[in-house]
Amino acid sequence: MNEHDMISANNLGPPASLDQNVIPCDGCVLCCKSDQVILHPEAGDNLLSYVWDLVASPLYPGQVVPALKRDPATGHCVYLAGNGCSIHDRRPAVCRRFHCARTALALERLPRDTVKALARRGDVFDEALLARGRDRLQYARERGLESVLDTDQQVAAFERIAAMPVRTPQRRPRRR
Secondary structure (H helix, E strand, O other): OOHHHHOOOOOOOOOOOOOHHHOOOOOOOHHHHHOOOEOOHHHOOOHHHOOEEEEEOOOOOOOEEEEEOEOOOOOOEOOEEOOEEOOHHHOOHHHHHOOHHHHHHHHHOOOHHHHHHHHHHOOOOOHHHHHHHHHHHHHHHHOOOHHHOOOHHHHHHHHHHHHOOOOOOOOOOOOO
16 A cells, blocks of 8 residues: 555545554654653653653643653753664654644644744744644645644643743852
């Protein structure tokens, strides 16, 4: 079966059994460079299998949550090696579920004021990653695959984040 055969015979979109993986990731690794990877033991992430830190996340206000450690020199995920993930076969649940096209589609489904609030925050999405997501979303639309991108959770998360106050970084007092 080729990519053009994936549209159902009744032409109402892709078969229900398809998921976002029918929209190929092009391996840009921008998600490994820009996103905080929160670990979810309830989704099968074994904390003993990863190098992680407790971090504050806008998704969980007032809490610290486990997230994959970042390289202090680059800010990238410590498992990013060369041009790929060194733990791809056992990557965390959020990495298995992530697709940049879903992010682009979720932002399209939000009211304009909400998108503006997210953009003003400056800590929600990376422009390069979003541009790649728009490209992948266009690919999906051209093949009738947009419906495999379930955006409900991401839209809800974006709405929660947009409603939160923006934290301003604390400046350290100057030493004299």
